[in-house]
Amino acid sequence: MGAPSRQSLAVAVIGAGPAGIVAGRELRREGHKVVVFETGDQIGGTWIYNPDVESDPLGLDPSRKKVHSSLYESLRTNLPRESMGFRDYPFVIREGRDNRRFPGHREVFHYLNDFARDFELRDLVRFKTEVFEVERMKNGRWMVRSRKVGMDGDDDPVIMNEVYDGVVVCKGHYTEPRIAEISGIDTWPGKQIHSHNYRVPEPFRDQVVVLIGSSASSVDISRDISKAAKEVHISSRSAPNGPTTRQPGYDNMWLHSAIESAHEDGTVVFHDGSSVVVDIILHCTGYQYHFPFLKIDDIVTVDDNRVGPLYKHIFPPLLGPGLSFIGIPWKAIPFPMFELQSKWVACVLSGRVALPSQEEMMEDVKSFYRKLEADGCPKRYTHDIWDNKFDYSDWLAAECGYPPVEEWRKQMILATWKNYASRPENYRNEWEDHHLVLQAHKDFQQC
Numbered sequence: 001m002g003a004p005s006r007q008s009l010a011v012a013v014i015g016a017g018p019a020g021i022v023a024g025r026e027l028r029r030e031g032h033k034v035v036v037f038e039t040g041d042q043i044g045g046t047w048i049y050n051p052d053v054e055s056d057p058l059g060l061d062p063s064r065k066k067v068h069s070s071l072y073e074s075l076r077t078n079l080p081r082e083s084m085g086f087r088d089y090p091f092v093i094r095e096g097r098d099n100r101r102f103p104g105h106r107e108v109f110h111y112l113n114d115f116a117r118d119f120e121l122r123d124l125v126r127f128k129t130e131v132f133e134v135e136r137m138k139n140g141r142w143m144v145r146s147r148k149v150g151m152d153g154d155d156d157p158v159i160m161n162e163v164y165d166g167v168v169v170c171k172g173h174y175t176e177p178r179i180a181e182i183s184g185i186d187t188w189p190g191k192q193i194h195s196h197n198y199r200v201p202e203p204f205r206d207q208v209v210v211l212i213g214s215s216a217s218s219v220d221i222s223r224d225i226s227k228a229a230k231e232v233h234i235s236s237r238s239a240p241n242g243p244t245t246r247q248p249g250y251d252n253m254w255l256h257s258a259i260e261s262a263h264e265d266g267t268v269v270f271h272d273g274s275s276v277v278v279d280i281i282l283h284c285t286g287y288q289y290h291f292p293f294l295k296i297d298d299i300v301t302v303d304d305n306r307v308g309p310l311y312k313h314i315f316p317p318l319l320g321p322g323l324s325f326i327g328i329p330w331k332a333i334p335f336p337m338f339e340l341q342s343k344w345v346a347c348v349l350s351g352r353v354a355l356p357s358q359e360e361m362m363e364d365v366k367s368f369y370r371k372l373e374a375d376g377c378p379k380r381y382t383h384d385i386w387d388n389k390f391d392y393s394d395w396l397a398a399e400c401g402y403p404p405v406e407e408w409r410k411q412m413i414l415a416t417w418k419n420y421a422s423r424p425e426n427y428r429n430e431w432e433d434h435h436l437v438l439q440a441h442k443d444f445q446q447c
């Protein structure tokens with residue numbers, strides 16, 4: 001068989017966060033004609049800090065006015081900048097800016113905007129334009145329906161219907177909250193908030209707070225809140241068995257097991273038998289995938305936070321390569337992974353790299369699901385790729401003829417993880433992997 005011909009397609013990208021802009025870049029590099037749709041008026045997605053919170057602090061009311069970003073004011077990255085950045089565009093220190101190795105969120109916003117400026121990506125983006133419907137047409141092409149969004153978020157009547165050969169979904173997955181189910185919560189009189197709507201500690205002043213969760217952001221937020229709150233009680237399914245323990249270094253923070261029940265008199269009871277009268281429950285319990293604009297007859301569904309079926313977390317076997325998703329895996333190294341996913345999508349769309357047959361892709365997905373099941377892994381962890389994040393990225397890289405993830409980057413991620421485990425309070429300020437930083441910078445000189 002001869003080499004496949006390279007075709008240039010019209011491709012719609014939904015979202016101008018990190019995934020959408022790197023997808024835009026890679027698709028254009030591969031010769032496609034790209035339009036990036038973005039509801040907001042800036043590039044950066046999650047990294048555009050918004051001090052406003054939603055009208056429903058739990059984020060459950062579908063008619064609430066939505067705020068996209070979940071950033072809190074004090075947020076610093078949880079990855080060192082050298083390993084966090086795109087491989088083709090290192091996240092290096094710029095004069096006059098936040099020069100910390102784990103910088104604050106504004107530095108990431110600036111980095112993404114530098115990336116967009118240096119690769120002239122802004123021209124691809126249609127700002128203040130929300131995609132509200134994506135539908136496959138009989139001829140296999142895609143109808144993308146979008147509307148202009150007014151400055152205050154209200155819609156005005158400008159609606160566009162356009163046909164594309166491909167749609168790449170890059171809409172982000174940290175906006176639709178998941179909350180913990182708590183027995184008795186309906187009669188419990190306190191206030192509930194999801195971490196999506198956490199910004200600063202002040203509203204928690206002098207309050208007794210139960211914070212549910214143990215992710216990196218729950219750890220940050222509990223420390224942030226402890227500066228103002230009267231008491232912070234962390235409830236975690238992974239807390240060690242045994243009695244409640246006070247957190248070392250804090251006189252107002254305790255670690256409990258999971259919540260058993262909440263009661264009319266304001267009490268919250270934990271599985272370890274302890275109980276506290278609580279003012280606020282803060283759910284740091286993660287998010288759910290949500291694709292309200294996809295009209296694809298349930299060919300792809302979200303079931304217990306499994307988006308599927310998706311071949312390699314990207315292409316629905318029955319709809320690929322026309323429809324693809326960037327950024328579905330979590331516990332990944334996001335930006336470099338988005339970059340590789342985008343490269344693969346771009347060269348599959350151009351025909352330079354072939355996908356397996358629909359049957360083969362479906363069989364691959366099924367055998368992946370069977371393995372998860374055999375390992376006792378609940379569906380909601382389908383896209384948690386922590387244990388094979390490097391293999392996954394290396395596989396993508398190999399598919400598009402790109403080198404595997406740099407050895408220093410792999411070692412740096414592991415070193416950071418170990419450092420976090422041993423110095424949870426201070427891993428952003430003290431580390432031992434100086435030799436890896438040097439190796440990274442040596443590598444960056446070749447970019």
Ligand code: FAD
Pocket residue numbers: 014015016017018019020037038039040044045046047068070071072075076077078079084129130131132170171172173174217293326327333334335
């Ligand atoms: P987003 O950044 O969410 O961007 C999606 C974009 O799509 C948005 O601009 C949105 O307006 C737009 N959009 C959505 N729907 C539509 C539509 N229908 N039409 C048009 N536009 C639409 N990652 C790291 O690498 N390091 C970190 O330290 C780190 N910390 C994090 C801390 C928090 C609190 C959170 C929530 C995430 C963190 N992440 C971190 C992960 C982070 O989500 C990714 O870095 C990245 O922002 C995800 O990029 P994305 O482009 O997939 O989505």
